[in-house]
Amino acid sequence: MKKTFSDMKVEIQKLQVKLNTINTEKENWFAKRNEYSQQIRAEIAKIKESTKNRNMLTYAVHEEKKKRDELNNVITEKMKEAKAVQKQQKGTEQIERKFTNPEELKRQIIGLEKKIETEGFSFDKEKQIMKTINTLRKQYEEAKKRAQEKGKVRDLTKDIWTLKKQANEKHYAVQETAKESQKQHETLIAESRKIVELRKAEKEAHQKFMELKKQFNDMNRQLRTAIGEIKEAKSVIEEQWHKKQKHAEEEKDKKLAEKVKTVEEKLKSGGKVKLTMEDLIVFQGMK
Numbered sequence: 001m002k003k004t005f006s007d008m009k010v011e012i013q014k015l016q017v018k019l020n021t022i023n024t025e026k027e028n029w030f031a032k033r034n035e036y037s038q039q040i041r042a043e044i045a046k047i048k049e050s051t052k053n054r055n056m057l058t059y060a061v062h063e064e065k066k067k068r069d070e071l072n073n074v075i076t077e078k079m080k081e082a083k084a085v086q087k088q089q090k091g092t093e094q095i096e097r098k099f100t101n102p103e104e105l106k107r108q109i110i111g112l113e114k115k116i117e118t119e120g121f122s123f124d125k126e127k128q129i130m131k132t133i134n135t136l137r138k139q140y141e142e143a144k145k146r147a148q149e150k151g152k153v154r155d156l157t158k159d160i161w162t163l164k165k166q167a168n169e170k171h172y173a174v175q176e177t178a179k180e181s182q183k184q185h186e187t188l189i190a191e192s193r194k195i196v197e198l199r200k201a202e203k204e205a206h207q208k209f210m211e212l213k214k215q216f217n218d219m220n221r222q223l224r225t226a227i228g229e230i231k232e233a234k235s236v237i238e239e240q241w242h243k244k245q246k247h248a249e250e251e252k253d254k255k256l257a258e259k260v261k262t263v264e265e266k267l268k269s270g271g272k273v274k275l276t277m278e279d280l281i282v283f284q285g286m287k
Helices: 005-098 102-118 123-268 277-286
Strands: none
Touching: 005 123, 102 123
């Protein structure tokens, strides 16, 4: 069934309404896709910053561990040294029990030497005292050595305690920095997952936009075709109307010419001619 001009107008109006609806929906999905794209760019910037922070923290952990291990190595060496000194002390434990203070031995030596100088002893007695002095001197050297070793052990123990404290502080710093690094790493994972979800949403929005864009283009072509058809139909209608008008004018002129001819014949017939009002109007009109 051939479409009428009115049908064409109604079809065009419907197509225009549908086209506007599709265009609005299409632009909405386009805006959503751009919004997702902006969010993705923002998340990527966050990831770059988080990656930078995590890498800095990881490097800090590495350096702190290195310092901590160096301190532990020094502690180990000092503990070995302290054990070696303590082992050496075992050979002089008897002397330490007998004479704990080297200064006391020294005073005894000085006292005996002074007696030899100031008091007159027999040869045998002086020889006996000298033997005692030599024994005390030997004990004094051993006791002094033992005291030095004890002092060295105390110093080593003090150093070890200080180093252990520093190592513990480094260890604590390593743990805290490692925790912060782990937090940054977990943030990276969360942000990466968020980007995956955003990219999925962006892709869906883009696909929807492309579908609607295709529908829009197809509908737009239909509309252009319909407009072309109605223009063509309008042109045909106008041409037909002009033909009808021309035919009507020709028929009118033909009838008028016939009437004029009739009037002229009446006039040519001679005699008294009675012209009607219509005859006069036609004759006057032709003139």
